[in-house]
Amino acid sequence: MAGFLARRLLNYLVLVAVASSLAYMLAAGALDPRSNYADRTPKPPPAVVDAQLTALNLNDKTPLIQRYATWAAGVLHGDFGRTVTGTSVNEDLARRAGVTFRLVLLGLICGSLVGVLVGAYAAVKQYGLFDRLSTGMSFLVLAIPVVVLATMLILVGTWLNENVFGAKVFLVSGEYSDGLDTGFWGGVLDRLQHLILPTVSLSLGLIATFSRYQRNMMLDVLGADFIRTAVAKGLSRRRALTRHALRTALIPVVTYFAFTFGTLLTGATFTEKIFGWHGLGEQLINSIFTNDVNTVAAIAFLAAIAVLAASLAADMLHAALDPRVRTA
């Protein structure tokens, strides 16, 4: 078992290295930090620009492979270099990564859990009201772009604030309120209030896909002979379903979990933008506009690491759920 995971980890690390190197090459080749200096007034002398770019390891006169070597050596020491303005990439991204991963992780956990439950229940009550309703809702959610969905959530949220609660329960902009002075718990509450709507907007899509997937898996398992065996030995239908069917039907869904993670990161970019969160997604777009090669490469690297972590988690869950994998 440990050997299996170690081998997997090794595979993933190789993939991460390849993916982030490619991302760096692409960013360094396509972005042009020199142009940032072109429309400055007064125009700095070329020698100064060159010196500046070289200091930031962004000089396109240095061969790409050499810049890559410098960058890679830095990354191996945990240093992602400097942004175009000369500040540390590490510091900037550390804060933003926290913001984004908080959102994505919560969204993923809520989305997959609720999705699995909805799907399983829909399968058990196949063609019942709940099944039809959840099917209809899933397709609706999947058909609406994230941008529209998030905007709709904001509208619903503010409407509820005004007409139902009479207070600001859902906060729709930023990750926390500036200048709040309510102590530690007040701060936590405030952050939670900010977190609800973005999480919901991120989860909805996941719930829709996961519930579809889980429903199909569950339907496959419900007709399986081992469920009949479980009932024949005296388990009630409910216990047979929860103990034997759900557990088995979860296995393929877990594999799906890892795949979703990557798409979720992109989905989060929109959500961040709309809810005014200063996360990685926002920064990625900004840094492309400012030709900030090092930041782009660092975000790509973080995304690769995140997908790696998700895949590893999926592998571990898979192995925990399925004995056939463990012995293989």
Place this chain on the structure above:
Amino acid sequence: MTAGEPVLEVRDLHVTFGDVRAVRGVSYAVRPGEVLGIVGESGSGKSVTSAAVMGLLPPSATVTGSVRLRGQELIGAPEKRLTALRGKTISMVFQDPLSALTPVYRVGDQIAEAVRIHQKVTKEQAMVRAVELLDLVGIPNPGQRALGFPHEFSGGMRQRAVIAMAIANDPDVIICDEPTTALDVTIQAQVLEVLKTAQRETGAAIVMITHDLGVVAGFADRVLVMYAGRPVEVGAVDDIYYRMRMPYTVGLLGSIPRVDRGGRQPLVPIEGAPPSPAALPPGCPFEPRCPMAVEECSVAEPALLEVGPGHEAACIRWADVGVRPPGRHAAQAAAAVRGGRGAQEVVLRVDGLVKQYPLMKGSLFKRRVGTVHAVAGISFDIRQGETLGLVGESGCGKTTTLMEILELVKPQDGRIVVLGQDTARLAAGDRMAIRRDMQVVFQDPLASLDPRMTVHDILAEPLRTHRRGDTGSRVRELLRLVGLDESHAARYPQDFSGGQRQRIGIARALALEPKLVVLDEPVSALDVSIQAGVINLLDALKSRLGLSYLFVAHDLAVVRYIADRVAVMYLGRIAEIGQVDTVYDGPMHPYTQALLSAIPLPDPERERTRRRILLDGDLPSPADPPSGCRFRTRCPKFRTLAANERSRCVESEPEVRALAQDHGVACHYAEKLEVVQNHEESHP
């Protein structure tokens, strides 16, 4: 034997799905310790009946009638009461052991769960009981195996575990639904033995549902024959097999191929196919197929009538039903030319054929961790007009052999010569010509026929590819040849029954007038009554068209009917090869002996008195075959040998050597042993 009150009493049970009446009035009773066999073909309603008794039918089924278990009515009982009875008073063993256990839990835990549902015991006590039960059903090393997961168990072992689960709470009734159908014969013999032990231990009544009249002959006390959702004959086992009073029973028994019947006698198939439960004929449901039908038969459905003590039959002409009347559909006996080998031309020669697969592991970086020796050097030949039966249990390499022959390329080792051409030296054109002269018929008739093509198109396709003129008349001729109506040409495969589809498959194979036909389990997906017709057809075609067959099958009884010579395979090697009657009447390899003795005969008296050689354990992995003789780990003969004799089996692999004219055996200590007496000799 059958004293006391019935433990399970089913009366006038009906099951309908929508408008389809799947079960139409089944009644039976079983007493403690009694074994009732319920026999029927697919669609006869036998499995639905048992699911209804257990209350395991989906909600879409409507069940009426009465099922009393120890006097308690089950039909309409609240789910809670049923849950309390299931697994405790009445339990069930299902057909497919591969899927009957939850894949994610340990086998021991699953058995312990059955114990804990109904008994107030601790987890540990339940586990101890589970290990005891595994021991009882003959699982070696039960303490350790209990911790294993289902995928680590072979099919036979899983079925034992399922039986252990079924007897965990000392039930009064065990329902077995085709418990051995998915298993190989030698494993089937083991599992039946386990069921007998289980019954002895629990004193339970057993309801044994099967399509195989052989399985119940030696096991059941009474037999109920079902047809079209109803019992058509019920009686003591000897009444059903020797004094049957219903033409359907007669037909069934007449159509089963038996290993103990030598000589080429055609089987007596039952014409047509069982009626669909949605469209039953008005009178006796068997009337369209019955050779004894008279006009009154189609007036009303005959009721079950008492025809003898404890013997009932649903036939108005029961008094006239003799023992096996000559069926009006009997095929003309084809006088087969036997013997006189040698003179004929060789159409297929396989010489030292080897096929190995690498055993891979890992997902991204694959590593080779071993080699599966699927076929490890086998040789045989087939001459013009001859049929060679290639038999063996799953994993013996017979299918790999067939695939290697069909590929027409140079094998990894050895030689394949088809119609005089060595496959290692074939040009593309030659290959095309051989493909025309060597055709194949597969097991599953529906999967091998394109559902979007009419029968005409299916048959015309090979004619067009190989540019034969006038397809229309050839298609009509082919249909006539396989016993189908010319008007069938415009229909689609799904409009036909299984037997008819297989006839279409055969017609397609014959379209280009091949010399050699390779048959891969051609009848094993068919019901017995239909299977017989296809076997007869194949036999008749062979002598009419001068074909040669390579007939790959797991069913030795079928092979005895169709083959001239037989090769028995075990773990990638040929154990015994020779003329059919020689091998069946005097098998010399211990494996052939065990295999033949494991096949149940549809003959209760002989089943009771017969000597059965039970093999231990399962087939070893073909990735790691035993040294020397591959059969030695399970060989009953090996165990009787002295130590110095044994070393020969361990050290050197026996080659096939000729011990008589056309009889080769791969065993160092081969000797003749009669395990199936010839039917005609002892039963006049």
